[in-house]
Amino acid sequence: MTTQNIPVSNLDQYIAAFEGLEQNGAAQDPAWLRQLRLDAFHRFTELGFPTARRGNEEWKYTDVGPLAKTAFQSPASTAVPVLDFQSVQPFTYGGATGNRIVFVNGAYSESLSSVARHPESLTLAPFSQALSLDGDLVQRHLGKNADYKEQAFVALNTAFLHDGALVHVPEGAVVEEPVLILHLSADGKDTVTHPRTLVVAAKDSKVTILESYGGLADGAYFANAVTEIILEPGAEVRHYRMQRQSEQAYHVATTSVTLSEGSSYTSVALDMGGKLTRNNLNALVAGEGASCVLNGAYLVTGRQHVDNQVIIDHASPHTTSRELYKGVLDGRSQAVFHGSIIVQRGAQKVDAKQEDRNLLLSDHCEADTRPAFWIYADDVKCAHGASSGKLDDDALFYLKSRGLDEQEARSLLTKGFVHDITATIAHESIRAHTEAAVSGWLEKL
Numbered sequence: 513m514t515t516q517n518i519p520v521s522n523l524d525q526y527i528a529a530f531e532g533l534e535q536n537g538a539a540q541d542p543a544w545l546r547q548l549r550l551d552a553f554h555r556f557t558e559l560g561f562p563t564a565r566r567g568n569e570e571w572k573y574t575d576v577g578p579l580a581k582t583a584f585q586s587p588a589s590t591a592v593p594v595l596d597f598q599s600v601q602p603f604t605y606g607g608a609t610g611n612r613i614v615f616v617n618g619a620y621s622e623s624l625s626s627v628a629r630h631p632e633s634l635t636l637a638p639f640s641q642a643l644s645l646d647g648d649l650v651q652r653h654l655g656k657n658a659d660y661k662e663q664a665f666v667a668l669n670t671a672f673l674h675d676g677a678l679v680h681v682p683e684g685a686v687v688e689e690p691v692l693i694l695h696l697s698a699d700g701k702d703t704v705t706h707p708r709t710l711v712v713a714a715k716d717s718k719v720t721i722l723e724s725y726g727g728l729a730d731g732a733y734f735a736n737a738v739t740e741i742i743l744e745p746g747a748e749v750r751h752y753r754m755q756r757q758s759e760q761a762y763h764v765a766t767t768s769v770t771l772s773e774g775s776s777y778t779s780v781a782l783d784m785g786g787k788l789t790r791n792n793l794n795a796l797v798a799g800e801g802a803s804c805v806l807n808g809a810y811l812v813t814g815r816q817h818v819d820n821q822v823i824i825d826h827a828s829p830h831t832t833s834r835e836l837y838k839g840v841l842d843g844r845s846q847a848v849f850h851g852s853i854i855v856q857r858g859a860q861k862v863d864a865k866q867e868d869r870n871l872l873l874s875d876h877c878e879a880d881t882r883p884a885f886w887i888y889a890d891d892v893k894c895a896h897g898a899s900s901g902k903l904d905d906d907a908l909f910y911l912k913s914r915g916l917d918e919q920e921a922r923s924l925l926t927k928g929f930v931h932d933i934t935a936t937i938a939h940e941s942i943r944a945h946t947e948a949a950v951s952g953w954l955e956k957l
Contacts, residue, residue: 522583523557529586530671538674542643544651545673552660552670559664573848573880574790574819579762584704584734586672593617593698595728597624603694603726605754605949606941611636612692613677618705620675624694634687634719635680639708642678649680654710657740657768663792665764669706669738676708681717681747690720690752690939697757701731709739713747713775720750720939725765727758727785737765743775745799750778752942756949757785759814766792773799773828780937781808781820782946784953789818797824797831804833809933811953812845812877819848826855826862829889835866838933840926841877842957852884853894860891870900871929873922873957923954 530553534546561580562571595616601608613636614624620638628636635646642650660667677693695707713719725735735757743749757763763786771777783789795804810818824833839847849868870879883896903925911921930950937943 522581525583526557532586533672533674541674542647542651545643548655549671549673552655552667552673555661556664556667556671559667561664570821570850573846574788574817576788576790579734579788582702582732582734584702586704595621595624595696595698599728600624600694600696600726603696603724603754603756604692605722605724605752606945607690607692607722607752607939609689609692611687611689612694613638614694614696615675615677615707616696616698617703618675618707632682633685634691635678636691637678639674639676639678646678646680649712650678650710653712653740653742657742657770658738658766659768663766665736666738666766669708669736669766672706673708676710679709679711679719679721681713681719683714683716685714685717687719690722690942693721693723695725695735695737696728697726697733697735697761698728699731699733701733704734704736707735707737709737711739711741711749713741713743713749715744716746717744718748721752722942723751723753725755725757725763727756727761730758730760732760732762732787733758734762735764737763739765739767741767741769741777743769743771743777745773746775747772748776750938751780752937752939753779753781754946754949755783755785755789757789759785759787759816761786763789765790767794769793769795769804771795771797771799771802771804774801775799776803778805778936779807780933782933782949783808783810783818784949786818787816789816791820793820793822795824795833797826797833798828800828800830802828802831804831806833806835807933807936808837809930809950810837810839810847811930811950812839812847813842813957814845815843816845820850822849822851824853824864826853826859826864829858829860829862831859832863833865836933837868838930839868839870839879840873840930841870841879842873844874844876846878846880848880850882850884851896852886855887855889855892855894857888859889862889862892862894864892864894866896868898871926872900872902873926926954927951
């Protein structure tokens, strides 16, 4: 397949921003990190932005042309506002425990954070501290899972990688409280941030990660996030990702997960904000006996556009994966789901299932679902399902006959549809706050 890209039309601006980062804020970074940024920047200028053209299947339904042509300001050119914790609380989803790290406009906020350095149980730190605390660990993993050589937005993020969050759970440690990673955009039009997160769960460790993105101001800003998660043998990671950017924002997020032998990764993603949202979730099930569960819900209205590209690569035998995504669409919104399951040669006894379900609340919304299987082994169990439809008329009639009005009946059925996803959140407080956020979204329809 030939990839067709948009050349970087405002290249001079990117060059100036990159040089400014290298000469100022990142000048003291170690040589290996500066080289990584330089290599990624060169690759970004070669790749350009992906374009929605025939033949470029990965971006067939999503046009990033307006994003590519906007002259976004780098975070270094904007001042970081001072915020109190109450103003950011709605984006914590009940996960604001003692383990939290907060970034505002891409910059680490010490006043809003509560970071931990307990070598026997948890290291939570911004990269500015992590490079001195666990520099070898960061160097060993950063940029090794998220592929900047083939993905333009990963290359762009890596080129401007300066600060980010490190979560390291040592061998055998069990972190009881969730770890909150909060990225906020507090400025309005034409600003850009490149959030970066690195999670390393060592052998037989357990941790819950709540990764939240939110907008405190209206405007067409751009958040380009990359998260790398490494699970060593026997590790267990529960990962909840929430996105509520402003209605005019662009949000592109790439999550790359590598699962070792006997490890378990469970993800729940919820997207409710953004004018254009693109999520790339790549899970490499590399170790025998590993298990991967990916659940997600996307709620869009008006002219919002959300695109979920999910790849599960089974590279070892006796591995399992489950994937369930559900969308609620209203207005003239559009949702795209492209799920690929790969079973490599020799990966026998793989058990994989994929589903995408869409609930259409208007006659003008559109849902495009494209499941794909690439199977190179002969002893596997793989299944997929996809559907799009409206609320059931009989169910609506029944609820109205019990005294509910039209809006109450529609809202109740829609909540039930999304509940299949939110119910998979194991943490009680996060689940309750997530369901409240869904209810709040429905009330605005």
